[in-house]
Amino acid sequence: MSKAATKALQWPRGLRETPARLWWFQHFAALPAKMPLAQIANQLGINYSLARYYVRMFNYPLGAPPETPPPRRRRGEPRA
DSSP states (O other): OOGGGOSSSOOOTTOOOOHHHHHHHHHHHHSOSSOOHHHHHHHHTOOHHHHHHHHHHHTOOOOOOOOOOOOOOOTTOOOO
């Protein structure tokens, strides 16, 4: 996959090309836009911090994280 073939994700200006960066760029360019960071990490099979590193490097457009459930109440606290 060439850099020019990707429409949603463009190679960042001024970023030097290395084989590793090109390899990761191909994987990020294949993802749909607006995915949450945790979902990107799960889909690519990498840890969260590495996904965040490449998201920032390639200016990937992140989506909103999924809503988290309310915290569980402690034993003995009244119900709302």
